[in-house]
Amino acid sequence: MKRMKIRRDACPVTKTAALLSDVHTMLITREILTGPKRFCELERSIEGISTRTLAAKLKKMEHDDILRKTKDGIYAATKKGAALRIVERAMRRYGELYL
Amino acid sequence: MKRMKIRRDACPVTKTAALLSDVHTMLITREILTGPKRFCELERSIEGISTRTLAAKLKKMEHDDILRKTKDGIYAATKKGAALRIVERAMRRYGELYL
DNA sequence: CGGGATCCAAAAAGATACTG
DNA sequence: CAGTATCTTTTTGGATCCCG
Numbered sequence: 001m002k003r004m005k006i007r008r009d010a011c012p013v014t015k016t017a018a019l020l021s022d023v024h025t026m027l028i029t030r031e032i033l034t035g036p037k038r039f040c041e042l043e044r045s046i047e048g049i050s051t052r053t054l055a056a057k058l059k060k061m062e063h064d065d066i067l068r069k070t071k072d073g074i075y076a077a078t079k080k081g082a083a084l085r086i087v088e089r090a091m092r093r094y095g096e097l098y099l
Numbered sequence: 100m101k102r103m104k105i106r107r108d109a110c111p112v113t114k115t116a117a118l119l120s121d122v123h124t125m126l127i128t129r130e131i132l133t134g135p136k137r138f139c140e141l142e143r144s145i146e147g148i149s150t151r152t153l154a155a156k157l158k159k160m161e162h163d164d165i166l167r168k169t170k171d172g173i174y175a176a177t178k179k180g181a182a183l184r185i186v187e188r189a190m191r192r193y194g195e196l197y198l
Numbered sequence: 199c200g201g202g203a204t205c206c207a208a209a210a211a212g213a214t215a216c217t218g
Numbered sequence: 219c220a221g222t223a224t225c226t227t228t229t230t231g232g233a234t235c236c237c238g
Contacts, residue, residue: 022121039201050231055202073201080197090189098179123211138220149212154221172220 024049024057026091029077029084032067036076123148123156125190128176128183131166135175 027046031037037045043054058075061067066081077084126145130136136144142153157174160166165180176183 040199043201048231050233051202052204052232053230056230083193083197087186087189087193090186094182094186098182142220147212149214150221151213151223152211155210 024053025061026088028054028057028061029066029081030088032075032077032081033085033088036070036074038074042075123152124160125187127153127156127160128165128180129187131174131176131180132184132187135169135173137173141174 024046027049028042031042031045039054039058042058043049043051046054049057058067058069061081062069065078066084067075067077069075123145126148127141130141130144138153138157141157142148142150145153148156157166157168160180161168161174164177165183166174166176168174
């Protein structure tokens, strides 16, 4: 994973993921958990991700059954993806308390 | 993060981290949460990590105040590191339920 | 414009040999 | 044991181009 610069005031989830994770997958998850999104929305809301990486991650996440792409090009969490909320919640809480 | 082969019977935390994270930092955390460990113990218990990567991650984690190295070369979680238990727990639970 | 695919340079990870 | 040095392989991000 490449070192990423994180602002002190960034979302706690961002910070936690930067601390211990493949930032992008977790951030895509965070976005998807707030509702279905299209490519360009994800691209805009995930600061610093390249289209190439976003496309690659989405493909992998689709393959892993975390999200599904509808015919109209919208990405939505699957059941398995939605369940990641428990992890996202723990990360958010940790970030809020310690970062 | 490199694609990692995960056995179906691997620890659920391993699977969750492979799914969404910088696997190594999370796995080092998991080990450290069970008590202080030395370099070679970590190397043995984290399947597939190279000494180079382990050394690099430990350095980064020490810098991030997740763990501390004692004079006798033992790595132990800091307070901030120990608190990652909430994340580890969520990941374990998710892995148990969905992977 | 949305949704990528391609090419390229740089960074990170892997294997492994080697040292204090 | 606890790493470091070195070399190779992967992955990433940036820019660019393509196609409906």
